[in-house]
Amino acid sequence: MAAPTFGLDIGRSFIKVVQVKVSGSKKVLWAAGSVKTPNGGIETESPVDLEKVAEAVKAARSSAKVNSRHCMVSIIESQVVTRMIQMPALTDKELSAAIHWEAEQYIPLPLKDVNLQYKVILRPDKSTSGKMDVLLIAAPKRVISKYLNIVKMAGLEIGALETESAALSRALSTPTDPPTIIVSMGAVSTEMVIALSGNVLFTRSIATGGVSLTRTIMAEFNLPANQAEEYKQTYGILEDKLSGKVAAILKPILDILTAEILKAVQFARTHIQQSQIVRIVICGGGAYLPGLSAFLAERTSLEVSLGDPWEKFAKEDLILKLPGQGSFYAVATGLALRS
Ligand SMILES: Nc1ncnc2c1ncn2[C@@H]1O[C@H](COP(=O)(O)OP(=O)(O)OP(=O)(O)O)[C@@H](O)[C@H]1O
Ligand SMILES: [Mg+2]
The missing domain is CATH 3.30.420.40 (ATPase, nucleotide binding domain)
Incomplete structure (x- = not known):
């Protein structure tokens, strides 16, 4: 059985979809495909154009023969604020109480307008008085609702919306790899992601692609x-x-x-x-x-090196028909691998 979800990356040049079949430690590329993004892509404010994007998502899904309606979607990195902050070592309960106050200093948007998530990346040893590293991710609610809208218009259900950097780290860094900087060059922007063991430590998006x-x-x-x-x-x-x-x-x-x-x-x-x-x-x-x-x-x-998210996938069926294309599908593959 293929995974019940697929990855959907709505790039400004191409919309990509990827579905992976996982059984135990074996991963098989089940579906992968792309279509040109209609003018404006996700950045358009026009409802008519957004509908065209939704149509293109449908086309990508059916031409790639994705057999699931449940998608994991990436949000364009430049629309999201990601910051690693250091805080005194707190318990999970203390952290959840303190995080909003702390976040206000780092997120350049009113917190009422964003969806705030956080993740503890490093907790110091109990015996030391070290600080803990916490990753803050703030996505504007206005942007999130645009993605939700497209997915709905395309007749799909959303499993999760995550940053491109999170998907890239999952796709291209494993626990045995050294700290890595992933440089993802798209059409409109280039994302730099410092990743360790599948976690994001730092991101920056620059408007050159x-x-x-x-x-x-x-x-x-x-x-x-x-x-x-x-x-x-x-x-x-x-x-x-x-x-x-x-x-x-x-x-x-x-x-x-x-x-x-x-x-x-x-x-x-x-x-x-x-x-x-x-x-x-x-x-x-x-x-x-x-x-x-x-x-x-x-x-x-x-x-x-050129990143290949399919490097450890079984070399059978579809993957053999798409030699060297993994890098183009890195974000969509990372999304598809989200469990
Ligand atoms: N062989 C190649 N050499 C150089 N550039 C290439 C090559 N093949 C594709 N590209 C470029 O890759 C870009 C498209 O890549 P990609 O699909 O990753 O972008 P995107 O995800 O749609 O954009 P963004 O991430 O900025 O929203 C285009 O600008 C295209 O010119
Ligand atoms: Mg892209």
Whole structure:
């Protein structure tokens, strides 16, 4: 039997769905598929456009042959505030009483307008007087209701709504991995997530993604969007392609991204316990940019790899038909794996 739920990632460029069949420790990719996101995607305020998004969700689900109506959905990272805070060691009861007062200092939105969740990431040893690390996640109620609406219009039921960072950590970090920075490059934004054992320690979203790269190529070479996209996907930032001309205009944008990655790594080093980062895992559609891994490795001196959430899945059936595509489905897979 396939899992009774599936993962739904409504990206600004593609809507992705993934369903996983789990039996014991064996995981089989049961369904995976994507459709282009209609204009505006989740960020539109128009009811007509939201209905189009719902229709596209239906199309993605049926073309991928998902056999469940129950979905786990990701909320766009930039719409959510995620903060790791330190508090004196408290019991669960004390924490639940104190957390709202504490959160007010860190969440830049009125608490009455957000849905606040928290999770204890590190509890100090009872014998020490150390502090505990608590992760705060605040999602605006207005944004949540938009997702609920889409899911309802698509004729589906929602099991949970979680951040992209939570789904990515589940998909791409296991208890045996060292602390990792996941860099998920989508169409509109890039998410940086510091993950340890499937937990999120830090997140940051920057407003640069695949679209910025394509637009730069369009402007520089005076090309239409589809051709610029082809240049990007074919030449990327390889120096030996087109005399390095595409590389030369894209690298300055990626340098900004690299600086942000290094800042996050540095921040984690000084502010978060247990987070000496030694590796970068890249994912999302933008991770397929030719030359990106080597570029990041050279600039950061960290180990870089393309994240594959299906790495430990059984190599049978559908997975064999989608070689190398796991990275594109990282968020949707993390959602599908939520139990
Ligand atoms: N081979 C490739 N080289 C470079 N970029 C690529 C390649 N394949 C896909 N992309 C880019 O990946 C992006 C789409 O990725 P993805 O589906 O992860 O984004 P999204 O989830 O829809 O966007 P967002 O997360 O910002 O909402 C597009 O900008 C596309 O140009
Ligand atoms: Mg995305």
